[in-house]
Amino acid sequence: MYFPRIIQISRHRHRISYKSSLPSGEWLCGVCRQNIEIDYGAYSCDKCCDYVVHSICALGKDVCDGEDLEGVPEEDDITLGVESFDVISEGVILHFLHDHHLYLQASILYDENKFCQACVLPIFEGNIYSCIECGFILHETCAQSRRKLQHALHPHPLTLRHVNPYEYVGFTCDACDRLCGGFIYGCHLKECDFDLDIRCASISEPVDYQGHEHPLYLALNSEEQPICHVCQIK
Numbered sequence: 001m002y003f004p005r006i007i008q009i010s011r012h013r014h015r016i017s018y019k020s021s022l023p024s025g026e027w028l029c030g031v032c033r034q035n036i037e038i039d040y041g042a043y044s045c046d047k048c049c050d051y052v053v054h055s056i057c058a059l060g061k062d063v064c065d066g067e068d069l070e071g072v073p074e075e076d077d078i079t080l081g082v083e084s085f086d087v088i089s090e091g092v093i094l095h096f097l098h099d100h101h102l103y104l105q106a107s108i109l110y111d112e113n114k115f116c117q118a119c120v121l122p123i124f125e126g127n128i129y130s131c132i133e134c135g136f137i138l139h140e141t142c143a144q145s146r147r148k149l150q151h152a153l154h155p156h157p158l159t160l161r162h163v164n165p166y167e168y169v170g171f172t173c174d175a176c177d178r179l180c181g182g183f184i185y186g187c188h189l190k191e192c193d194f195d196l197d198i199r200c201a202s203i204s205e206p207v208d209y210q211g212h213e214h215p216l217y218l219a220l221n222s223e224e225q226p227i228c229h230v231c232q233i234k
Contacts, residue, residue: 004068007043009058010155011205012051015074016043022052031057033217065155082147084160093129095143097162097183098136102129102143117162118142118183119198142183145198149185152205152218154194158185175200 006017011031022038029036030053036042043058045051058064085093091104098117107128114123116139127140149158153175163171163181173180173196180197187194206215211230 003041003055003059004066005070006068006072007058007064007066008069008155009043009053009064010150011053011063011152012045012048013150014045014047014051015069016045016051016053016058018042018055019044027052029054029057031060031063061155062153063155084145084147085143093143095129095138096147097160098131100131100133100136102131102136102138104128104140105130116142116182118145120180120182121199142198145183145202149201151185151196151201153196154187154192156187156189156192156194158194158196158201159188160185160198171195173197173200175203 003018006015008015009031018041020041022036022042022044024038027036027038027042028034029042030051032054034054036052036054041055043053043055059066084097085095085102088094088101093102093104094100095102105128107123107126110122110124112122114137115121116123116128117136118138119142121139123137123139129138129140129143130136145160147160149160151158160183162183171180171184172178173184174194175196176199178197183198185196185198185201203218205217207217209216
């Protein structure tokens with residue numbers, strides 16, 4: 001009775017609306033991936049004919065903020081029109097998190113003293129953007145990370161920012177629970193205090209892993225700590 005009529009969840013790009021029943025057929029929840037009983041109500045997408053979510057799953061705290069959006073105009077995709085850099089010329093960009101021009105180069109030799117300022121991983125073979133004035137380096141893929149992101153693990157949009165190593169020791173990523181540095185995606189709401197490192201933020205559903213025959217999905221309960229079947233570590 002008190003469920004909101006129209007909501008936005010983190011696991012789907014469109015809004016979903018509550019239906020008291022579903023058409024006959026087999027339906028899988030877009031969050032927990034379990035079967036849905038058609039006579040007990042669910043949330044479904046009016047734009048995607050096959051996307052349905054259990055009511056309880058849709059209203060989980062990590063999936064939805066509970067706000068009823070009935071009558072509220074739907075915004076466009078938040079990731080559109082918010083590129084992280086301006087193209088100055090061919091192979092030259094100006095990233096919004098750095099003051100100098102960055103030049104596209106091909107990294108051939110491994111240098112243990114060179115790290116990407118975004119993901120804090122070493123520079124191996126591949127394309128990089130580097131600054132000739134101060135040694136600032138980004139992997140080409142890291143440089144292309146958008147300023148704003150809607151991630152499956154959080155109901156609010158996340159904004160890209162840089163952790164200043166001279167002001168902070170680091171931060172704990174809310175996905176992998178590791179102390180991280182570099183670029184992070186954070187929620188603009190102070191009460192959320194939610195941050196993802198750029199590597200975890202790049203993961204989207206489903207994940208096609210070559211070591212398993214079925215697609216993988218992010219865990220529904222963030223408090224669960226399952227054992228990894230590869231490294232046997234939580």
